[in-house]
Amino acid sequence: METGITNKFEKIYGEESDAIFRFCLIRVSSREQALDITQETFLRLWRSLFEKKEEIRNSRAFLFTVAHRLIIDWYRKKKSISLESIMHKEEGETEYEPVDEKTSDGFGLEAEGRYLLDKIGELSPTSRHPVYLRFVEGLSPEEIGKILGISANAASVRVNRGLSELRKKTGYNN
Amino acid sequence: MSNFEEEKLNRGAREIREIRMTAEEKERVLKNILSSSPMSPLPVRSPYADYFHTLLSGFSKKHFAYVAVFCLAVVLGGGAVFASQGSLPGNILYSLKVGVIEPVHSVFIFSPETRARYQSNLATLRLIEAEALKSENRLDIIKEKKLAALLEKHVENFSKIMENHGREESVSENASDDIVINFQAEMNAHARVLDFIGQGEERIESEPTANIKISKTARDSATKVRDAFKNNMEQREAEETPHKYENRKNAVQSIIDSTAIDINRVSADSSPVKQKIIEDTNETLNQAREFLREVDEENEEEDFHDAYLKLLDSESSAREAGIFLETGLKWREKNNKEE
Numbered sequence: 331m332e333t334g335i336t337n338k339f340e341k342i343y344g345e346e347s348d349a350i351f352r353f354c355l356i357r358v359s360s361r362e363q364a365l366d367i368t369q370e371t372f373l374r375l376w377r378s379l380f381e382k383k384e385e386i387r388n389s390r391a392f393l394f395t396v397a398h399r400l401i402i403d404w405y406r407k408k409k410s411i412s413l414e415s416i417m418h419k420e421e422g423e424t425e426y427e428p429v430d431e432k433t434s435d436g437f438g439l440e441a442e443g444r445y446l447l448d449k450i451g452e453l454s455p456t457s458r459h460p461v462y463l464r465f466v467e468g469l470s471p472e473e474i475g476k477i478l479g480i481s482a483n484a485a486s487v488r489v490n491r492g493l494s495e496l497r498k499k500t501g502y503n504n
Numbered sequence: 505m506s507n508f509e510e511e512k513l514n515r516g517a518r519e520i521r522e523i524r525m526t527a528e529e530k531e532r533v534l535k536n537i538l539s540s541s542p543m544s545p546l547p548v549r550s551p552y553a554d555y556f557h558t559l560l561s562g563f564s565k566k567h568f569a570y571v572a573v574f575c576l577a578v579v580l581g582g583g584a585v586f587a588s589q590g591s592l593p594g595n596i597l598y599s600l601k602v603g604v605i606e607p608v609h610s611v612f613i614f615s616p617e618t619r620a621r622y623q624s625n626l627a628t629l630r631l632i633e634a635e636a637l638k639s640e641n642r643l644d645i646i647k648e649k650k651l652a653a654l655l656e657k658h659v660e661n662f663s664k665i666m667e668n669h670g671r672e673e674s675v676s677e678n679a680s681d682d683i684v685i686n687f688q689a690e691m692n693a694h695a696r697v698l699d700f701i702g703q704g705e706e707r708i709e710s711e712p713t714a715n716i717k718i719s720k721t722a723r724d725s726a727t728k729v730r731d732a733f734k735n736n737m738e739q740r741e742a743e744e745t746p747h748k749y750e751n752r753k754n755a756v757q758s759i760i761d762s763t764a765i766d767i768n769r770v771s772a773d774s775s776p777v778k779q780k781i782i783e784d785t786n787e788t789l790n791q792a793r794e795f796l797r798e799v800d801e802e803n804e805e806e807d808f809h810d811a812y813l814k815l816l817d818s819e820s821s822a823r824e825a826g827i828f829l830e831t832g833l834k835w836r837e838k839n840n841k842e843e
Contacts, residue, residue: 336538343534348524355523362615365525369533376537442512443519448751452758466517500513 335379342389343372349390349467350397356447356462357401367404371397391473394463398477449499457492464489465496592633593647602654616665617679623662624687627725630655631694632831634718638701639835652718659725662687663732684733685816689823691726695719697831700781701839730820737813752815753799759822760792766829781832785825792821 350371355364374396378386386392439447450462459478463469469477471486478485525533591597606626613619634651637643666680698719767782767789795818802811 339538340534343537347530347533349521351525352520352523356520360615360618362618365529365533368525369536372533373537373540376540439523440519442516443522444751446513446516447520448754465513466520497513 339372339376339379342375342393346390346393347372350393353394353397353462353467354401358404363404367397367400370400388473388476390469391476394467394469394473394477398459446500449496452499453492453495457488457495460485460488461492461496465493592636592642593650594637594642610661617676617683620662620665620680620683621686623658623665624683624690627655627658627662627687627722628690628694630658631691631698631718631722635694635698635701635831635835638698639839648718652721655718655721655725659721659729663729666729666732680733680736681816684729685820685823688726688730688820689827691722691729692820693824693827693831695722695726696784696828697835698722700777700832701835734813737809749799749803749811749815752819753796756792756796756815756819756822759819759826760789760796763789763822763826763829766826770829770833775836777836778833781829781836785829785832788821788825788828792818792825795821 347368351364351368354367354371355361358364358367371393375386375389375393378392450458450466453461460474463474463477464471470482471489472482474480474489475482475485480488591601610619610622613622630651634643634648637647666684696719763785767785770778770782795814799811799814799818802808802814
């Protein structure tokens with residue numbers, strides 16, 4: 331049974347590891363951190379496959395969901411060294427912090443890719459991830475809904491609005 | 505949308521999908537996972553664990569001592585370690601924070617970029633601590649000297665990491681631009697905030713209080729780091745990729761615009777102190793705009809080095825304005841609440 335699970339895991343890893351790594355790298359802007367989060371994401375899948383606490387019907391959605399949560403946790407920890415930690419430490423505030431788009435310079439991207447990534451980064455926070463997941467990674471609205479904890483309909487609306495915003499921002503809507 | 509434009513979008517998406525792990529990284533991560541026990545909650549090695557062994561071989565006794573003290577601190581007082589995170593000079597836990605936790609943490613940071621950012625963050629944190637103390641009228645000469653000495657140490661560490669530029673295991677050019685700009689903006693903005701804090705509404709007509717030692721240290725550090733960076737820049741190949749300028753220029757413009765929006769948001773209901781903060785922010789934003797205009801002039805004259813330096817100066821001023829506005833207003837509001 332163990333070999334079967336390992337084979338299944340290796341297959342998923344081979345298919346999805348780049349997409350998960352990319353999703354992490356674009357958001358945390360540090361290769362080491364992105365590798366750490368990618369590893370932790372797949373480790374959770376690896377353990378879930380063994381534990382079988384819940385059947386994983388869609389491993390792709392599972393992986394993006396875990397990575398998304400780990401990234402949010404990473405931002406929360408990162409925030410601990412900040413002005414807020416001194417001024418409002420009793421409130422334990424955490425806030426989702428968007429990535430500085432300019433760090434995309436370090437990803438080794440070609441001009442069109444960098445430009446598109448910059449523009450996706452400029453989208454409103456509600457559209458940014460749905461657009462990225464749909465347009466770049468090709469996930470379905472159902473999968474995006476699961477990852478972001480919203481309904482498939484809401485995900486679909488955000489994708490459509492975001493894509494239209496993206497076309498305006500890129501100047502490709504003429 | 506025409507097919508050509510749709511194709512440009514699709515090409516962009518394809519290029520983003522080219523971001524991948526290297527074969528070596530992929531194999532290392534997989535090996536780490538498969539070698540862990542799937543049923544055990546024990547953590548697996550970081551994908552950067554290989555570097556750890558190399559580092560350990562070069563560990564000095566001092567480093568081991570730090571680790572030992574750190575482990576002891578965790579075992580005996582995990583709560584104290586956690587509690588020390590927000591401590592300020594004068595607090596019994598502050599020495600633990602700056603003498604043990606921060607140095608130990610820095611030992612476990614491997615990439616030069618992250619190390620440089622960490623030292624830059626620590627330098628900023630020292631200034632925020634000075635702001636916190638000053639806002640409560642607790643920044644006496646002893647504490648200020650201590651903070652200024654720590655700040656100098658962080659700047660020295662930061663400069664050493666940045667000086668390795670061009671050597672193996674050094675900060676990449678793109679990252680070094682961002683790191684230096686950010687450092688410069690943080691130092692200058694917080695130095696200005698420090699000069700403002702503690703002023704009553706009645707004193708705002710006059711200039712901010714004379715520079716205190718730590719704000720002077722911050723300003724001098726920003727200038728020193730900027731000068732060293734400028735020297736390094738002169739040894740670089742001239743940047744001939746116009747899109748890089750354009751992207752950066754757009755980014756600077758968006759920082760300026762977003763700070764201008766923030767100013768409009770707060771300017772309706774403003775006390776004299778707030779007005780002064782807004783006025784100073786506007787001045788810095790205008791400086792950023794002026795640098796941006798000069799970028800075009802230098803570009804027309806095909807002086808790409810100077811154009812890029814102006815662009816970085818513009819970005820630094822734009823960031824400084826944003827940090828100054830946000831931090832200045834936050835301290836002001838905090839003081840108002842307490843009054």
